[in-house]
Amino acid sequence: MTLSTDDASPVDADAEEIRKLLRHQASTVTVVTAPGAPAVGFTATSFTSVSLSPPVVSFCLNTGSSSWPTVADTRHVGVHLLAHHQTELARTFATSGIDRFAAPTSWRVGPQGVPILDGTLAWLLCRVIDRVTVGSHAIVLAEPELIRRAEIGSPLLYHRGRYTGLAPGTESWVSRAIA
DSSP states (O other), X not given: OOOOSTTSOOOOOOHHHHHHHHTTSOXXXXXXXXXXXXXXXXXXXXXXXXXXXXXXXXXXXXXXXXXXXXXXXXXXXEEEEOBTTOHHHHHHHHOTTSOTTSTTOOEEEOGGGOEEETTOSEEEEXXXXXEEEETTEEEEEEEEEEEEEOSSOOBOXXXXXXXXXXXXXXXXXXXXXXX
């Protein structure tokens, strides 16, 4: 049986319908960190590449979040792509009102004072080049300055309101297909 949208009636693209639609999009789970007193960090699934020449990435953040005042003023951020086994780390950085950097979170102070999380699939140290406010969120545009990535591993994904990963055995196929 093939699923199709052909038989579905179109509905108004209000906030609730857009939220439902976006749940169908699988996204790599990232944690963004920024230096400050105290340092901040949050889980984001909105990370994406904007340009390769020059290299620019983006992520979105609600301007009402507790992390926004620090991110609004910082020059550098860390973007961490979480590995499949890091569900609890994603949940920690998605939880409000806690010290996200307390144990068991393992991290260190990296370049430019940015908190760098240990054991992630990859991380980027980025210089913020612009912030564009749209509705309740800001789109943060940043230029990667340093990158560290693992040679192996599978990403943590967010799909249909839950954390998940790639099907077993697909990681080697993906590596061969991109190489």
